Structures are given as structure tokens and as C-alpha cells.
Amino acid sequence: MTGAARAAGTTPSADLIVIGGGIHGCATAMYAALRGLSVTLLEKETVARHASGVNAGGVRRLGRHYAEVAISQRSMEIWYGLEDFLAADCGFNVAPQIRVIETEAELEDARRRVRDLNEMGFDHEVILDQKQLREHLPAVSDHVIGGLACLEDGFAQPFHTTFAIARKAKAEGVRIVETCRATGLSQSEGVWSVETAEGTFRAAKVLIAGGAWGNDLSSSLGEPVPLKDCAPMMIVTSRLPHFCDAVVSAIGRPLSFKQMPNGTVVIGGGRLGRADRTTNLSEILFDELHLTAETASDIFPIMREASIVRTWSGVESILPDAIPVMGPSARHEGLFYSFGYSTHGFQLGPGCGEVMAELIATGSTGYSLDAFAVNRFAA
Known part of the structure; x- marks a missing residue:
């Protein structure tokens, strides 16, 4: 440009x-x-x-820091009409954002968060019990007991x-x-x-x-x-039969997970590679990437059938x-x-x-x- x-x-x-x-x-x-x-x-x-x-392209209000919630809500309103406003295809799709809950302690944390948001005047995050969760994620592992969800979030092509x-x-x-x-x-x-x-x-x-x-x-x-360099790492897998329409994360473990329309799965979610902003370069750390793949397989057993096609990372920063x-x-x-x-x-x-x-x-x-x-x- x-x-x-x-x-x-x-x-x-x-x-x-x-x-x-x-x-x-x-x-x-x-x-x-x-x-x-x-x-x-x-x-x-x-x-x-x-x-x-x-980045992974998540268009999410789910799990926001409380200080960000109001602006995130306004941003979501813009997202719903953004493609028309820009007269461009941004790859935006409305899709549930769901954080899976694996323990009773995580469930109580999720309930507390929903109460806090309700007191702030926001009702976009809801608790899904095990049955409701499986209506959205039928392929999820049996050990997952529920979810914290924002059902009208989405994803786009960054x-x-x-x-x-x-x-x-x-x-x-x-x-x-x-x-x-x-x-x-x-x-x-x-x-x-x-x-x-x-x-x-x-x-x-x-x-x-x-x-x-x-x-x-x-x-x-x-x-x-005190800004620190970091390098979020991403995985793209081989194509799998359709099994997931939501963008999935986890309350207790780092994960960002979505299946694309062509059947491939994009996985990321917080495990970091090595970044050097002085050279503009980032490096994949495969031990950490293995943990990301392992988490995805734990939560969705079907992922054990997938192979990794490519990986990437980029230079980011965190406070x-x-x-x-x-x-x-x-x-x-x-x-x-x-x-x-x-x-x-x-x-x-x-x-x-x-x-x-x-x-x-x-x-x-x-x-x-x-x-x-x-x-x-x-x-």
C-alpha cells in the first residue's frame, strides 16, 4: 500500500x-x-x-478483562456491519465462542464471572451445562462438564x-x-x-x-x-470430517481452536514461541507446540487422527x-x-x-x- x-x-x-x-x-x-x-x-x-x-482471527467478547468489556461490546456492534461498511470480504462469520470447563472449580469461577458481568449490566456470557455444551460441540471429550459461552461472537481473516x-x-x-x-x-x-x-x-x-x-x-x-516480546504460535492441521462450528478455548488450559470451512483445524491459544523485535523475527518452540496439540487432542479426541500441515508465529507483545x-x-x-x-x-x-x-x-x-x-x- x-x-x-x-x-x-x-x-x-x-x-x-x-x-x-x-x-x-x-x-x-x-x-x-x-x-x-x-x-x-x-x-x-x-x-x-x-x-x-x-493472529488466530478470533472475534470474541468472551473472557475479556472487565476493563475491556464495554469497548469490546461496541467493537462487536461494528463487526456485525463491518464488511458492508468496508465493501470488502473480511472472512467474518458469527460463531459461538466457548470456553470448555473441565473441573468443578473452573465451573464455579465461570459462574462467578457471569454474576460479575450481570452486575455490570452485561449478559452476553452464559453458562452451558454438559448437555447444552454437547449440542454445540458433539465431539467434545466426555470429561468436559460444561462451558462458558458467548454465542454470538465469531472469527474473521485478520x-x-x-x-x-x-x-x-x-x-x-x-x-x-x-x-x-x-x-x-x-x-x-x-x-x-x-x-x-x-x-x-x-x-x-x-x-x-x-x-x-x-x-x-x-x-x-x-x-x-514493561512491554515484553512474545510470539503466539499457530498450527494448521490436515482436513477432517466436519465436527465443530464454534471457536473453542479452555478455562484451565491455553487453547484457541476452530475448524475452517475446508475441514482444516487452526489451533493456537497462548503457548508462546520466541520473539525478537530487533530483528522482526519469531521462532517456533516445538516442545510448547506439542503441548498445544496435546490439549486439543484431550478436548477433542478426533484430533488424534489429524496431522500438522504447517505452523507459524508472529512478533507480538504483552504487558x-x-x-x-x-x-x-x-x-x-x-x-x-x-x-x-x-x-x-x-x-x-x-x-x-x-x-x-x-x-x-x-x-x-x-x-x-x-x-x-x-x-x-x-x-
Whole structure:
């Protein structure tokens, strides 16, 4: 997506510079342009190159951190109409998201969570008993006693979705400049300057949405966060007879599991490989990958008949509390953050993009972002 001309020296001024071409950067740029802002998006490689292009594609509200629930709900509303809005096929399918329950202790934890959500005013998560679970997952192992479910979640194709949002952003006037790494930021007289090898870009406001690299820039501005590199690992199996229409995870074990329309099964869910953001490379750790395959076979015995066709991983990042940095800088006027989505940012992309665009354009938003503050780790 190199439709914009390269900067030659200093580019014309913009209202907003977005640094990072993942789903969060692209969505914020798109919604900001729809609000009338002139926007330039800088991506150090290509759009959807890392986490936004290689994740499992889960579009889930299920199991969200309580601080994320309201925005996740709004994001789901957008997802239901996203393909029409973008005039693009994102591979979005509504499908139950189910976390299987294997012990009585897990069942009690699930019941407690549903009560908490109900008290917060949300009823999208429900408990399935063993019989109800098997209506959705007839191939599940006999030892599974129930499930925690959100029956109207889904999944999509992350690469296609992020590119479709980027195309829409460009159609709305966003300048997208790829292979253009931001190397430094400074502010003078209310104007931000972003230094790159392609020249200097200037704008009144800047959003850092750089994923695993976001902390490099925030640290240079005196706002470091304890962001850790990670590499979520994925498996694709050989084709199996149709047996699963849901996206499945587990309360007690890391797992993300779905059968695709062609019969292959995509498995991931929290076991991590090795990542190095300085080289942009990730590495599969096969001992960990074996545990992922073993978990899938324990929960779905039919998986013992499958063979692994391919695996992959990508460079991601995670924060200690597993929720992102999202909102305004605590030190600098006109600076905003949206990164560190800790392996679960895909579903949040449209909603967070809308919220951040509102905040950047108007100075406020109807959603509480206190839990996501960049300075929450300062102590």
C-alpha cells in the first residue's frame, strides 16, 4: 500500500500522524479521517505485517478483562456491519465462542464471572451445562462438564480485515507511507515532528500504535512501560470430517481452536514461541507446540487422527496486566497511545479505533480509559 508519495524533506502538515499500520493504527486513522481530520499513517514495514496479520482471527467478547468489556461490546456492534461498511470480504462469520470447563472449580469461577458481568449490566456470557455444551460441540471429550459461552461472537481473516480497513482509510484521504520507520519524535510550539529516513513529518497530534515496538517510542518520550516480546504460535492441521462450528478455548488450559470451512483445524491459544523485535523475527518452540496439540487432542479426541500441515508465529507483545496502553499521554499534549494489546487485540480493533479517533478529535470519549493509562506502571 504505497500509494502515497514519499516524504521529500518535510511533508505538508497534517492534523494527525499515526505510527503503526496494524489494525489499531489503521482503524484509528480511518475513523479520524471520517471525523474530518487530515491523517498520515507511517508503517515501518507493510500494513498487517506482524500481529494484525498473523493472529488466530478470533472475534470474541468472551473472557475479556472487565476493563475491556464495554469497548469490546461496541467493537462487536461494528463487526456485525463491518464488511458492508468496508465493501470488502473480511472472512467474518458469527460463531459461538466457548470456553470448555473441565473441573468443578473452573465451573464455579465461570459462574462467578457471569454474576460479575450481570452486575455490570452485561449478559452476553452464559453458562452451558454438559448437555447444552454437547449440542454445540458433539465431539467434545466426555470429561468436559460444561462451558462458558458467548454465542454470538465469531472469527474473521485478520490479514484481509486489516487490509480492508487500510483501503477504506486511504479512500477517506489517509496518506499511508510504508517502509517508513519513525526514529524520533519531538514537539515544538504545539507541533509534533516525527523523524524518519524518508524525511520529517509534522502534525498537531500523534498516535503511537506500534505494537511490540510501541514502547521504544514511548520510552524515548519519558513514558516507558514493561512491554515484553512474545510470539503466539499457530498450527494448521490436515482436513477432517466436519465436527465443530464454534471457536473453542479452555478455562484451565491455553487453547484457541476452530475448524475452517475446508475441514482444516487452526489451533493456537497462548503457548508462546520466541520473539525478537530487533530483528522482526519469531521462532517456533516445538516442545510448547506439542503441548498445544496435546490439549486439543484431550478436548477433542478426533484430533488424534489429524496431522500438522504447517505452523507459524508472529512478533507480538504483552504487558504484565495483559491489557493495552490506550489513551492520552500523561506528560505531553497532543500525544496518544494504542499498543500492547497482549495477544488479544484483533476483535477490539474497530471499537478501539473509533474510541481513539473520538478522543483525538474531540478531547474526550464516553468510555473510561483509566485502566489503560500509560503511567499505571510508574510506581
